[in-house]
Amino acid sequence: MxxxxxxxxxxxxxxxxxxxxxxxxxxxxxxxxxxxxxxxxxxxxxxxxxxxxxxxxxxxxxxxxxxxxxxxxxxxxxxxxxxxxxxxxxSGIIxxxxxxxxxxxxxxxxxxxxxxxxxxxxxxxxxxxxLEVTKTPEAVFGGNSRKMAEACESLDLPGQAMVRNAARCVGSSNCLQGCTTGARMxxxxxxxxxxxxxxxxxxxxxxxxxxxxxxxxxxxxxxxxxxxxxxxxxxxxxxxxxxxxxxxxxxxxxxxxxxxxxxxxxxxGERFQAHPGLAVVARFDEPINMSFGATQGYEVPQRSRGFKLETLALPPEMLAARLPGTGARWQARLAELDHYAQWCVQVRMEAKGSIHRSFGGGPAARFEPTARDVGVTQEAVALLCQMFFAAGAKEVYPGVGHLPEVITDPKMADAIYDAKLTRPDFHFVASHLFGxxxxxxxxxxxxxxxxxxxxxxxxxxxxxxxxxxxxxxxxxxxxxxxxxxxxxxxxxxxxxxxx
Amino acid sequence: MIGLERRWAKDVLSGFAAAGDSDQGDPRPRLVPQPGEVNFLEAYEGMIHNGTFLSGIGMRVALTFAALSPLWLTGRPTRFGSLPGDERAALLDRLLHHPVFLVAELTLLLKLCACMALFRSAGLRARSKYDVSEGDPSPEAAETGSTRPEANRLPVLHEGQVTR
Incomplete structure (x- = not known):
C-alpha cells in the first residue's frame, strides 16, 4: 500500500x-x-x-x-x-x-x-x-532602449515603447533574474x-x-x-x-x-510552433549602461515581414558569452561591459514540430526552422546591424556563422541581406512556444x-x-x-x- | 564527478580568460581574473546539477573535445592545462568556430559556464563596470528614483497591440 x-x-x-x-x-x-x-x-x-x-x-x-x-x-x-x-x-511584455x-x-x-x-x-x-499595464516611460528606457529609439528615428522605422505589466518599474534591469522591487506584476x-x-x-x-x-x-x-x-x-x-x-x-x-x-x-504533442530568436550586440563609444533601464523597453514590430525586433538587456554573464573572442582579446572586450547594447529578433516561424513523452519520461521536442524561416531571420539580423550603425555603434557583433565576427562598416551590414547563410549559422533560443x-x-x-x-x-x-x-x-x-x-x-x- | 573531469573543467573553463594572462602587447585595458578569485569548478558542477540530463552529457562531451583539442586539432599530445594561456584561448576560439554545429554550440555552452563563474566573483563583477554604482547613479536612475512612473492610458499602437 x-x-x-x-x-x-x-x-x-x-x-x-x-x-x-x-x-x-x-x-x-x-x-x-x-x-x-x-x-x-x-x-x-x-x-x-x-x-x-x-x-x-x-x-x-x-x-x-x-x-x-x-x-x-x-x-x-x-x-x-x-x-x-x-x-x-x-519582461512582462503585453x-x-x-x-x-x-x-x-x-x-x-x-x-x-x-x-x-x-x-x-x-x-x-x-x-x-x-496587472497595472502601461507603456514603458522614457525615464526607464536606459541607454539600450534609447539607442533603439534613435535608430528608429534615423531610419524612419515604426519603433515604440513597449507596453508592460510593470507600471512601477524603476529600471533595475533584473526582469530575468526576478524583479527586485516587485514592480513587475x-x-x-x-x-x-x-x-x-x-x-x-x-x-x-x-x-x-x-x-x-x-x-x-x-x-x-x-x-x-x-x-x-x-x-x-x-x-x-x-x-x-x-x-x-x-x-x-x-x-x-x-x-x-x-x-x-x-x-x-x-x-x-503535434503542431508545436515557436518564435525563436537571437541577439545581436554592438559597442558604442559612449557608455550604454545596460544595468539600468527596463530589461526590454522598446520594440519594432514587423509582423508583415515575419519578425519583431526588441531591446534585451541581459545580465553580464550572458552579455560576456556573446562577445566574440577568447583570451586577451576577449578580456579587452570584457573591460568595456558598460559600452554594449543588445537587441534581439523574435521570428514568427512557419515551421511546425512536435513534443512527445520520451522513453525516459521527459519531453522530446523536435523543431526545425524552414528555409523561409532562415531567410526571415537573415533579413532581421541585417536590419538590426543597420540600426546599430544608425544609432552610432562603432562595432557590431552579429553572432552568425559565415558572417564576420566584428562588423565595423555599415556597408558590411547591408551585405548581410545577400550573404549565403544556412540554418547552422544561427544560434536560436525560443521562449514563445505554442501548440x-x-x-x-x-x-x-x-x-x-x-x-x-x-x-x-x-x-x-x-x-x-x-x-x-x-x-x-x-x-x-x-x-x-x-x-x-x-x-x-x-x-x-x-x-x-x-x- | 571524477578527479580527471574536475581537472579538465578547471583547465578548460579558465582557458577562456586565464588569470594573469600576458597582454600580448595589446595596450587596451582588460578584465583579468586574479589568481584564486574565480571558482570555475563550482559553475561547472552547478550547470551539470541544474541542467537537463542531455545537457549534462553535452557539457561532458564539450569538455572532452576541449581537453583533448591539442591532440585532435593540432596533433600535439600535450595536456590542455599545461599550455600557456594564449594557446589555450586560441584552441577554444577554434572550437567556437568549428564547422560542426554541435561542437561550436557546446563550446559556447562552456563559455557561458565560464562567464557564470567569472561574474559570480563580486570583485571581478565590480571591476567590469557593468553595474551602475549605487553611489553614483546615472542621471536617469536619479530621476526615476524620485518620480515613480504612473500608469498612463495606453496609446493607439501598431498592428493589433493595445488600443484602448
Missing part, C-alpha cells in the same frame, strides 16, 4: 501557476470555487532571486536554460520553473492578440466563441487594469496571491506525473513531492479533484503529462474544444499556450491570460448553474 506524503482534495485542481494556471485560479477563486494550485517549482521572493545567473537561473529556470529541441541543431527552450511560471522570468490571428482562429479553427471580439476586449481591460506577484486571498490554496514543489481517470472522467493527479534545493524526490502525493483537473503545465510539459496519463494519439494540444471545433484536428475541455474526457481541461492552434507574431502572455480567462468564466458559471 502506497504511503502518501501528501494527500489533498479540491473542486478544481490546477497544474501549473504560469499565465494560464494562475489566471484560471484567479477567475475560479473569485467565483467562490474551491481551488488548489500545484506547482513543480518553488515559491521565490525577491530575496530568493540572486542576481548572479549561476544561482538565479538554477533556481528559477527549467534545466538552467539547457532544455532544448533534439537534432543536429538544437534550440534551447526557455521556461520558468517556479511559482508564476515563465511570467516570473520574462500585446493583445492581433486581429488577423483572431480571425484565423475563428474562420479556420472554429474558435469564434473563445476569441469573440467584444468579450476579448472586455477581458483585456480587466487584466490590464489588474508577474503571476507570482499578482494572480497567485489574489487567488489565495480569495480562498485558493497553493502547493509548490509537487511534480505531477499523471492525471488520474476513472470511467472517462478526470478525478485527480498524482506525482512526487520534491525537495526545494536539490529537487530530489521526497515521497509521493495524490490530490483528488471533485469537479475538474486543469492542466496548465506549459507547451513543453502539457503534452508529456497528457501522454503519461494515457491520452495519446491524434494531435497531442501541442491545439484547440478547435473539429475533434480530429484538435485536442481540446473551444471551452478548452479535452475531447472525450469529462472534467479535464488544458489552459495554457498549448491550446493555441497557431503562433501569433507577438508576445503571447496577454493572449494566454485572456483566452484562459474567457474559458474559465464559462466553466465557473456552468458549474455554478449546475450546482
Amino acid at each position: 502506497t504511503a502518501w506524503l501528501l494527500e489533498d482534495s479540491a473542486d478544481y485542481v490546477i497544474v501549473g501557476t504560469g499565465a494560464g494556471g494562475a489566471t484560471a485560479a484567479r477567475v475560479l477563486a473569485a467565483a467562490g470555487h474551491d481551488v488548489l494550485m500545484v506547482e513543480e517549482g518553488p515559491r521565490l521572493g525577491p530575496e530568493d532571486r540572486p542576481r548572479d545567473l549561476l544561482r538565479g537561473m538554477g533556481r528559477a529556470v527549467r534545466g538552467m536554460g539547457t532544455q532544448a529541441t533534439l537534432g543536429k541543431t538544437p534550440i534551447p527552450l526557455i521556461q520558468g520553473r517556479l511559482v508564476g511560471g515563465s511570467t516570473a522570468i520574462n 500585446w493583445r492578440m492581433p486581429d488577423d490571428v483572431r480571425r484565423q482562429w475563428t474562420d479556420e479553427h472554429g474558435l469564434g466563441w473563445l476569441v469573440d471580439e467584444p468579450e476579448m476586449e472586455r477581458i483585456y481591460d480587466v487584466i490590464e487594469e489588474e 508577474s503571476m507570482d506577484n499578482s494572480y497567485v496571491p489574489r487567488a489565495i486571498r480569495d480562498g485558493a490554496r497553493l502547493h509548490p514543489l509537487l511534480r505531477v506525473k499523471r492525471v488520474l481517470r476513472s470511467g472517462g472522467r478526470a478525478t485527480g493527479i498524482e506525482g512526487d513531492v520534491v525537495e526545494k534545493g536539490t529537487r530530489r524526490r521526497q515521497g509521493r502525493f495524490r490530490i483528488h479533484a471533485r469537479k475538474a483537473v486543469i492542466v496548465s503545465a506549459g507547451v513543453v510539459h502539457t503534452p508529456v503529462l497528457l501522454e503519461a496519463s494515457g491520452i495519446r494519439g491524434g494531435l497531442v 501541442t494540444a491545439a484547440a478547435g471545433k473539429n475533434h480530429r484536428l484538435s485536442v481540446v474544444g473551444e471551452d478548452l475541455a479535452v475531447h472525450g474526457i469529462d472534467g479535464l481541461y488544458v489552459m495554457d499556450a498549448s491550446v493555441f492552434p497557431t503562433n501569433m507574431g507577438v508576445n503571447p502572455q496577454h493572449s494566454i491570460m485572456t483566452v484562459v480567462y474567457r474559458a474559465t468564466e464559462r466553466l465557473a458559471n456552468a458549474r455554478r448553474v449546475a450546482a
Whole structure:
C-alpha cells in the first residue's frame, strides 16, 4: 500500500501557476470555487532571486536554460520553473492578440466563441487594469532602449515603447533574474496571491506525473513531492479533484503529462510552433549602461515581414558569452561591459514540430526552422546591424556563422541581406512556444474544444499556450491570460448553474 | 564527478580568460581574473546539477573535445592545462568556430559556464563596470528614483497591440 506524503482534495485542481494556471485560479477563486494550485517549482521572493545567473537561473529556470529541441541543431527552450511560471522570468511584455490571428482562429479553427471580439476586449481591460499595464516611460528606457529609439528615428522605422505589466518599474534591469522591487506584476506577484486571498490554496514543489481517470472522467493527479534545493524526490502525493483537473503545465510539459496519463494519439504533442530568436550586440563609444533601464523597453514590430525586433538587456554573464573572442582579446572586450547594447529578433516561424513523452519520461521536442524561416531571420539580423550603425555603434557583433565576427562598416551590414547563410549559422533560443494540444471545433484536428475541455474526457481541461492552434507574431502572455480567462468564466458559471 | 573531469573543467573553463594572462602587447585595458578569485569548478558542477540530463552529457562531451583539442586539432599530445594561456584561448576560439554545429554550440555552452563563474566573483563583477554604482547613479536612475512612473492610458499602437 502506497504511503502518501501528501494527500489533498479540491473542486478544481490546477497544474501549473504560469499565465494560464494562475489566471484560471484567479477567475475560479473569485467565483467562490474551491481551488488548489500545484506547482513543480518553488515559491521565490525577491530575496530568493540572486542576481548572479549561476544561482538565479538554477533556481528559477527549467534545466538552467539547457532544455532544448533534439537534432543536429538544437534550440534551447526557455521556461520558468517556479511559482508564476515563465511570467516570473520574462519582461512582462503585453500585446493583445492581433486581429488577423483572431480571425484565423475563428474562420479556420472554429474558435469564434473563445476569441469573440467584444468579450476579448472586455477581458483585456480587466487584466490590464489588474496587472497595472502601461507603456514603458522614457525615464526607464536606459541607454539600450534609447539607442533603439534613435535608430528608429534615423531610419524612419515604426519603433515604440513597449507596453508592460510593470507600471512601477524603476529600471533595475533584473526582469530575468526576478524583479527586485516587485514592480513587475508577474503571476507570482499578482494572480497567485489574489487567488489565495480569495480562498485558493497553493502547493509548490509537487511534480505531477499523471492525471488520474476513472470511467472517462478526470478525478485527480498524482506525482512526487520534491525537495526545494536539490529537487530530489521526497515521497509521493495524490490530490483528488471533485469537479475538474486543469492542466496548465506549459507547451513543453502539457503534452508529456497528457501522454503519461494515457491520452495519446491524434494531435497531442503535434503542431508545436515557436518564435525563436537571437541577439545581436554592438559597442558604442559612449557608455550604454545596460544595468539600468527596463530589461526590454522598446520594440519594432514587423509582423508583415515575419519578425519583431526588441531591446534585451541581459545580465553580464550572458552579455560576456556573446562577445566574440577568447583570451586577451576577449578580456579587452570584457573591460568595456558598460559600452554594449543588445537587441534581439523574435521570428514568427512557419515551421511546425512536435513534443512527445520520451522513453525516459521527459519531453522530446523536435523543431526545425524552414528555409523561409532562415531567410526571415537573415533579413532581421541585417536590419538590426543597420540600426546599430544608425544609432552610432562603432562595432557590431552579429553572432552568425559565415558572417564576420566584428562588423565595423555599415556597408558590411547591408551585405548581410545577400550573404549565403544556412540554418547552422544561427544560434536560436525560443521562449514563445505554442501548440501541442491545439484547440478547435473539429475533434480530429484538435485536442481540446473551444471551452478548452479535452475531447472525450469529462472534467479535464488544458489552459495554457498549448491550446493555441497557431503562433501569433507577438508576445503571447496577454493572449494566454485572456483566452484562459474567457474559458474559465464559462466553466465557473456552468458549474455554478449546475450546482 | 571524477578527479580527471574536475581537472579538465578547471583547465578548460579558465582557458577562456586565464588569470594573469600576458597582454600580448595589446595596450587596451582588460578584465583579468586574479589568481584564486574565480571558482570555475563550482559553475561547472552547478550547470551539470541544474541542467537537463542531455545537457549534462553535452557539457561532458564539450569538455572532452576541449581537453583533448591539442591532440585532435593540432596533433600535439600535450595536456590542455599545461599550455600557456594564449594557446589555450586560441584552441577554444577554434572550437567556437568549428564547422560542426554541435561542437561550436557546446563550446559556447562552456563559455557561458565560464562567464557564470567569472561574474559570480563580486570583485571581478565590480571591476567590469557593468553595474551602475549605487553611489553614483546615472542621471536617469536619479530621476526615476524620485518620480515613480504612473500608469498612463495606453496609446493607439501598431498592428493589433493595445488600443484602448
